[in-house]
Amino acid sequence: MMSDIAKDRMAPSPKKGGSMSSVSSHDFRQKELRGRIKDCESTVSYMDEPGQRDVASRLTAQMENTYQLGPSKHFPVVTVNHILRDVLTNYLQEEQYEPELCRQLTKTISEVIKAQVKDLMMPRYKLIVIVHIGQQNGQSILVGSRCLWNPKSDNFSSYVFRNSSLFALANVYAVYFE
Structure with missing residues (x-):
């Protein structure tokens, strides 16, 4: 067995x-x-x-490199400066400083600026829009900002508006998203 x-x-x-x-x-x-x-x-x-x-x-797949080293279209600082000037002038030319009204205006103006800058169709940019409005009373103000960014692809635009009653500062920061 x-x-x-x-x-x-x-x-x-x-x-x-x-x-x-x-x-x-x-x-x-x-x-x-x-x-x-x-x-x-x-x-x-x-x-x-x-x-x-x-x-x-042994079969090979053809791969395409989609990584981009930088933006194909850079942030148009001059064009955005014109947008800032036009929006601030249109909204604030005849306004007098009132705290509640200016509080609402900062929100409205920043949304309008953001929409107009987005209409420029800059791909892969993150936009930050900050608007400050204050009373014009002979005092001075210093606004500073700090960011960590790539100077080859990231940029900003800024504009200051003044009339007899108030001042306004608008900043747009464009940070390229990789």
């Missing part, structure tokens, strides 16, 4: 993918009797035709 191990070796190998038991029934019974492993069986996976993997690895 042949042992179970010999029978396993003599059996024809399967031709399709699947899995085979790595522990023969004889070995399993012996280990179960020793108390080491109970109801445990490991499997080994195999592949029918290993040549298919070689063909798939």
Whole structure:
């Protein structure tokens, strides 16, 4: 009589993918009797035709580099300066300083500026628009800002408007999004 191990070796190998038991029934019974492993069986996976993997690895996909090193169209500072001047002049030419009115005007003016600058269709730029309005009373004001940016692609535009009652400062920051 042949042992179970010999029978396993003599059996024809399967031709399709699947899995085979790595522990023969004889070995399993012996280990179960020793108390080491109970109801445990490991499997080994195999592949029918290993040549298919070689063909798939040789196929090449053509890749296109879509990374851009900078903007194709730079921020138009002069054009944005004209937008700032026009909007501030149109909204504030005849206005007198009133705190509540100026508070609403800063929001409105910044939204109008942002919409007009977006209409210039500069791709991949993030826009930040800040408008300050204050009372003209012989005092001075100093506004500073700090940013971390790339001077090759990022830029800003600024305009100051004054009339007899108030002053307004509008800044537009354009930061290129990579």
